[in-house]
Amino acid sequence: MTADIKEICRKYGDRLYAAAFNICRRQEDAEDAVQESLLRLYRSDTDFESEEHLKAWLFRVTVNVAKSTCRSFWNRNRTSYEEYMDNLNFEEPSDRTLMDAVLRLPEKYRIVVHLYYYEGYRTREIAQILGLSENTVKTRLSNSRKILKKELEGWEDEPEQKTISKEFPSTASLR
Amino acid sequence: MNRNRKQYQRSFQVLHLSDDFPERLEARLSEEREGKKMNNSAIHGFGRIAAAIAICAVTLGVGGICYAADVGGIRTKIDLWINGEKTEVEVEAVDNYYSWTDENGQGHGFSGVNMDGNGNEIPMSLDELAELTNNDCTLLPANGRIMLYYKNLSEDVTDLISADGRLRVHISDPQNPNTYFDFSEISPDGEYSMSNSDAPMGDAAYIEIDAGSLSAE
Numbered sequence: 059m060t061a062d063i064k065e066i067c068r069k070y071g072d073r074l075y076a077a078a079f080n081i082c083r084r085q086e087d088a089e090d091a092v093q094e095s096l097l098r099l100y101r102s103d104t105d106f107e108s109e110e111h112l113k114a115w116l117f118r119v120t121v122n123v124a125k126s127t128c129r130s131f132w133n134r135n136r137t138s139y140e141e142y143m144d145n146l147n148f149e150e151p152s153d154r155t156l157m158d159a160v161l162r163l164p165e166k167y168r169i170v171v172h173l174y175y176y177e178g179y180r181t182r183e184i185a186q187i188l189g190l191s192e193n194t195v196k197t198r199l200s201n202s203r204k205i206l207k208k209e210l211e212g213w214e215d216e217p218e219q220k221t222i223s224k225e226f227p228s229t230a231s232l233r
Numbered sequence: 234m235n236r237n238r239k240q241y242q243r244s245f246q247v248l249h250l251s252d253d254f255p256e257r258l259e260a261r262l263s264e265e266r267e268g269k270k271m272n273n274s275a276i277h278g279f280g281r282i283a284a285a286i287a288i289c290a291v292t293l294g295v296g297g298i299c300y301a302a303d304v305g306g307i308r309t310k311i312d313l314w315i316n317g318e319k320t321e322v323e324v325e326a327v328d329n330y331y332s333w334t335d336e337n338g339q340g341h342g343f344s345g346v347n348m349d350g351n352g353n354e355i356p357m358s359l360d361e362l363a364e365l366t367n368n369d370c371t372l373l374p375a376n377g378r379i380m381l382y383y384k385n386l387s388e389d390v391t392d393l394i395s396a397d398g399r400l401r402v403h404i405s406d407p408q409n410p411n412t413y414f415d416f417s418e419i420s421p422d423g424e425y426s427m428s429n430s431d432a433p434m435g436d437a438a439y440i441e442i443d444a445g446s447l448s449a450e
Binding site: 064071075076089093146147149152153154157172213 | 242
């Protein structure tokens with residue numbers, strides 16, 4: 059199993075890290091979240107039906123662990139990620155601007171945006187991973203797009219998927 | 234692929250794990266393999282009940298010292314085995330973290346989670362945490378000797394510890410399936426590592442601790 063974990067880390071490690079960083083916005087916390095997720099996989103006796111099932115499980119656990127980490131007392135006010143971004147090799151200056159704009163979105167929007175645009179998950183799949191209704195995911199995606207459209211020059215309009223729910227701020231997000 | 238997605242992926246693909254991450258992961262996996270669930274050196278000096286609580290925190294992967302302050306949560310009385318005596322403590326619950334103060338004014342606390350098949354964390358109830366803590370076995374130095382505590386049992390195990398600081402004991406407790414305790418790296422001042430299981434690990438011999446006086450509670 060250890061060999062499998064290493065292989066899974068090689069295959070998905072960077073993607074899990076990107077998702078965790080999207081939430082934590084701190085390299086150390088994001089890496090801790092990925093490590094904890096892989097350890098939980100090692101301890102888990104879950105019978106995965108497919109590679110997709112495994113991947114979705116990993117994202118769900120990583121997101122949960124990352125949320126717990128960044129909501130802890132010690133991390134609530136430690137969100138400086140600009141210095142870390144200075145050391146990243148962005149292809150274009152606009153890539154940094156985009157990442158910065160995404161990382162300034164509310165946390166509950168960020169992870170939805172990331173799973174949609176980076177991982178290519180559909181809203182229904184994101185809803186399953188995050189344990190939300192699909193309408194909530196669509197609402198968060200729609201709100202995020204509006205913010206990004208205002209913030210980024212090159213952000214294109216996309217057709218909105220019609221939703222019927224109205225979302226109110228959760229208690230957790232108000233902490 | 235639409236332009237937004239393309240640029241998003243180009244932007245975030247610069248994020249990579251550190252070069253030494255695989256090495257650190259391997260180290261943690263080695264620890265898992267060895268079954269070292271607790272390194273007591275980190276909590277040495279806090280006394281037996283603190284050790285029991287730390288086992289919960291380490292084994293279950295959840296801590297919450299930041300919530301230990303008295304912030305007006307719900308108070309509940311529970312029974313915990315402390316140094317061989319069943320002791321009633323009044324715990325305060327805040328955000329699934331339970332804390333109390335002992336008669337010496339020392340603060341203690343615990344929390345924990347179970348995981349379902351989808352990796353969701355489900356906070357453990359106070360009863361679950363109390364059961365876990367009460368099924369724990371600990372060592373504590375006293376007057377130059379090493380005492381073993383399990384529920385109402387207390388045994389001087391100093392002479393049973395091997396030269397390399399190892400002690401494997403089995404306590405017949407029908408109420409607890411995990412009563413094979415493996416202590417290692419035991420030092421005279423009470424530091425040790427411990428893991429437990431529901432069966433002997435490998436071919437190792439376990440010393441039977443007389444459970445004749447074990448409380449049925």
